[in-house]
C-alpha cells in the first residue's frame with residue numbers, strides 16, 4: 001500500500017524524535033525536565049499563561065537539542081579532521097542549547113519557587 005507523502009513525512013519526523021532519544025543523553029534529561037514541569041505544574045496548579053510559557057520553553061530546549069544533534073552529525077559526516085569551521089558549527093549549536101536551557105531554568109525558578117515556598121510558609 002502506498003503511504004501518502006504527508007504521513008511519510010510525519011513518520012520520518014517521529015523516527016527522528018526516537019533516534020535523538022536513543023543517541024543523545026541530554027535529550028533524555030530535557031524530557032525528564034519536561035516530566036517534572038508537568039508534575040509540578042499540575043500539583044502547584046499553575047495558570048494557563050504559566051503552562052504556555054513552560055511548554056514553549058520546554059519545546060524550545062528540546063528542539064534546539066535536536067538541531068544540535070543534527071549539526072553534530074552533519075559536521076562529523078563532512079569531516080573528522082580538526083577544522084576551525086567544524087568547531088564553530090558544533091560550539092555555536094551547543095551554545096544555543098545552553099542559552100535556551102539556562103533561560104528555561106531561570107523562568108522555571110521564577111514561576112515555581114514562590115509557589116513551592118508558599119507551601120512551607122502557609
Ligand SMILES: Nc1ncnc2c1ncn2[C@@H]1O[C@H](COP(=O)(O)OP(=O)(O)OP(=O)(O)O)[C@@H](O)[C@H]1O
Pocket residue numbers: 072079080081082083084086087088090091094
Ligand atoms: N571536526 C572538528 N574540528 C574541530 N573541532 C571539533 C571537531 N569535532 C569536534 N570538535 C570540538 O571538540 C569538542 C567536543 O566535540 P564533540 O563532537 O565530542 O561534542 P561533545 O561536546 O562531546 O558533544 P556530544 O557528547 O553530544 O557528542 C567541541 O568543542 C567541538 O567543537
